Amino acid sequence: MINDMEYIITNSLLLFFVIGCLLDVESAIAICGVLVFCCRYFRIEPIPEERLRELGFVPVGVPSTASSDGKGGVETENKAFVIAHRGGGADSPENTIEAIKQAAKNGADGVEVDLEFTKDGVAVLIHDDTVDRTTDGKGRITELTYSHVLTLNASNNHPHQDQFKITRIPTLEECIKVCIRRKLKLFIDCKSTDSKKTSDVLISMFEKYPKLHNLAVVCSFYPNVIYSLRRRNPYILTALTHRHRVLSRKVDGTERNKEPWKRLIAPIFDAILEWSHMTWLWYFCGTSFFLCHKANISQHLVERLSNRGIRLVVWTVNNPDEKTYFGQHLKCYLISDSMDPNYKEEATT
Structure with a gap:
């Protein structure tokens, strides 16, 4: 190391x-x-390797004696660690309590959810900037009050909506309570660039629910959010999230920026950001995990992060063959839209 x-x-x-x-x-x-x-x-010191193993975050393919509650158990070879993307959005309405409960029933080791804020500052689970895609409402989540958000049906546009009753957009606290009861690992992906607001909410949740220190990993594309959080509480597990050209292109390859000047400088900042991830950000923030898009994974990256004691988490892996490759061959943690081993559809990320 x-x-x-x-x-x-x-x-x-x-x-x-x-x-x-x-x-x-x-x-x-x-x-x-x-x-x-x-x-x-x-710099902020990283969480010790021994502590990560005690909590059950054992590298794939090595002997594990930690049980899901971090108290230890029978030694077995650690299998692929699978995290339900947005709670398992292919199986249930994404980022909902129903999805989290279903993911637990389907054998997920953890769930990944997305954190945003309503107009009145309530921390809720939603991935997009707007509620258009996943609900029967319209508008930017940051421009809607929580009372209005509560009236929306989060299962309205789901492929299996007929299997669900009206489903609500939950608060972060509701999600935390469910994960604690089910001893489910929780990866919280922070979408807001407001590091103070994000860290204020998360710090209060970790103080109110101390068990979160054993279950939760806070993730973000924005290093300032992670650094701000760990400066205030260095015992929180964190992850930096990254993919190639994240500042200039959307996942589907289309331009992220409309203004010509932003299109011109975004690739430059992309290069700086990627260099920073590979050279100093992990060290400066003291992160324990690195979330990376599957298209950007290489054997070299796996070895590089492993030498630093960082768990590599690959998203979004849906194809069974890809799960075998990334999970068993490269020995990465996996984020998947579905816990169904036969699920093959490539979902948008």
Whole structure:
């Protein structure tokens, strides 16, 4: 496993070379020195490996003696760790209590849900910016009050909507209560860029429900959200989330930005962000997990993260052959839309 000194020396030399090509040697030395000092001084220590194993987050394919409640059990080889994407959106209405309960019944090790806020600041579960796709309502979630959100049917557009009664968009707290009762791992994907609002809500939930420290992993595409949260509570498990060209392209490949100037600079920031993920963000934030789109996974990335003691979580893996490849061959944690082993449909992510 890589140690601090190896990390500092390797990345300092790389940074010095890049800056030295642009500026004079004295400036490169000064800038590198300041950046390395800040990174080392302000970094947050990661959760110890022993603690991760105690909680049941054992690397795939190695002996495990931890039970789902973190108290230990019979030693067995750890199998693929499968997380229900949005609670298992292919099996039940996504990001709902019904989906979480169904995922638990279907044998999921954990659920991944999406955190956003209503106009009046209530933390709710929803993936999109708007409620249009998943409910019978319309509008941006941040422009709707919680009382209005409660009137919407979250199963309205689901393929199996006839199997469900009217389903509501739940609050984060409702989700937490269900996961604690079922001892289900909970991956909370923070959608808001407001690091203060997000960390305020999450800190209050971890204080109110201390068992969350044994079950929950807070994830985000926004490193500032993760860093802000861990500065306030360094005992919370966290993950950085990433895919190629996330700032310039949507998952389907279409342009994310309408303005010409944003289209011009977004690829530059994409390159900087990806370089940062591979070189220093994981170290600075002290994260224990890295969530990555399946199209961006390589053996090199797996080995690189493994050497850093970071669990790689691949999304969204639906095809049985892909589950075998990523889970058994590359030994990654999996995020899937369905707990049905025969499910093959490629869902949008």
